[in-house]
Amino acid sequence: MVAARTPLAFCLLTLVGTGQALLCYVCIPPLAGNPAAQNAANLMRANISRTFPGKAEYEFQECGASFDMRQSSAQAACPWDDDSVVCLDIKHAAWQARTCGRVPFDADLRCIPGENGEDGCPCPNALCNGARRVAAAPVGLAAALLALACQRA
Known part of the structure; x- marks a missing residue:
């Protein structure tokens, strides 16, 4: 199966839904870096708002x-209630942002x-968008080796 690419802009849809919502960390990016980075941060601030x-x-x-992250202003309930809702950790070379977004259900x-x-x-x-992610490759490799060993036993 080939994974389809979903543009980041799709993840930042701003349609309001109802019901129980996913809770995510939310923070706006600082206006840092060169003018292009600052412009991108400003656009992201507007999208988050x-x-x-x-x-x-x-x-x-x-x-x-x-x-x-302990302050109540660091967390927000996403304004949608369906299986496409995700928390987002957005990284740019000059800044970082955290927010809610949407991706296709099977993405x-x-x-x-x-x-x-x-x-x-x-x-x-x-x-889930609060901590840095750790690469899972060593765990995946260990699991694959264990599965291979079990098949041979």
């Missing part, structure tokens, strides 16, 4: 060293390249 109706940009914490949850030099990494569980 539009994602949460009734919440102004200044109500979000800025990502970075001062981001405090591969690998990082998605954006249009402005950022990568959006989706994850489907509550508050």
Whole structure:
């Protein structure tokens, strides 16, 4: 099966739904880096603000060293309630952002390249976009070797 690429812009849809919602860490990117990076950060700030109706940009914490995940302003319920909702950890060379997004129900949850030099990494569980991800290759290799050994036994 070939994994289809989903544009990061699709993940940042801003349609409001109802019901129980996924809880994600949310922070806006600092206006850092060169002018192009700052412009991309400004666009991301606007997208994040539009994602949460009734919440102004200044109500979000800025990502970075001062981001405090323990504060209530660091978490938000995604405004949708369906199987396409994910938390996003968005990384640019000059900044980082965290928010909610949507991907197709059967999409591969690998990082998605954006249009402005950022990568959006989706994850489907509550508050899963808070920590850095650790590569799972050694675990996958160990599992494959174990499965191979069990077949030979």
